[in-house]
Amino acid sequence: MAKIIGIGGVFIESANHKKLNDWYIDILGIPANENKVGEFHRSQDSGENAFSVFSIYKPEDEYFKPSKSSYMINFKVEGLDKLLSDLKTKGVKVYPKIEEESYGRFAWIEDPDGNKVELWEPSK
Numbered sequence: 001m002a003k004i005i006g007i008g009g010v011f012i013e014s015a016n017h018k019k020l021n022d023w024y025i026d027i028l029g030i031p032a033n034e035n036k037v038g039e040f041h042r043s044q045d046s047g048e049n050a051f052s053v054f055s056i057y058k059p060e061d062e063y064f065k066p067s068k069s070s071y072m073i074n075f076k077v078e079g080l081d082k083l084l085s086d087l088k089t090k091g092v093k094v095y096p097k098i099e100e101e102s103y104g105r106f107a108w109i110e111d112p113d114g115n116k117v118e119l120w121e122p123s124k
Contacts, residue, residue: 002079002086008120009053009074013064021056030054067116080105080121 014020024030030038038054053074057063064072077083080098084107088094093110100106104122111117 002082003077004075004083005078006076007052007073008076008118008122009055011053011055011057011063011072011074011118013057013059013061013070015059017056017058024054024056064116067110067114069113069115072116072118074118074120077119077121080107080119083119084109 012020021036024038025032025036033039039051064070084094087109095108095110095116098105098107102123104120106121107119109117109119
């Protein structure tokens with residue numbers, strides 16, 4: 001059954017992306033990986049995908065486009081293809097692009113406010 005199983009990440013766009021990223025890591029103590037990307041590891045999950053990401057982007061990166069929002073939530077899912085099919089039948093705008101990476105598959109949808117939402121099906 002296709003379903004959302006957690007939050008894979010929260011992404012924020014900022015003109016001062018490095019300063020904001022460093023603030024979250026240095027001031028709030030967000031744990032970061034070697035690339036200074038925040039990572040929260042979850043003990044209730046197992047395997048290499050048992051984490052959530054917190055990442056700051058530059059506005060010119062265009063990762064959030066066509067959304068005009070300065071944030072994006074990534075939902076971890078099971079059954080990406082089925083979920084996308086179900087969402088289309090419910091009238092949800094589904095972006096045509098699907099990306100395949102070594103750590104999983106990604107697709108994007110749009111919420112009613114025009115915010116881009118990322119869906120991540122981790123590789124098994």
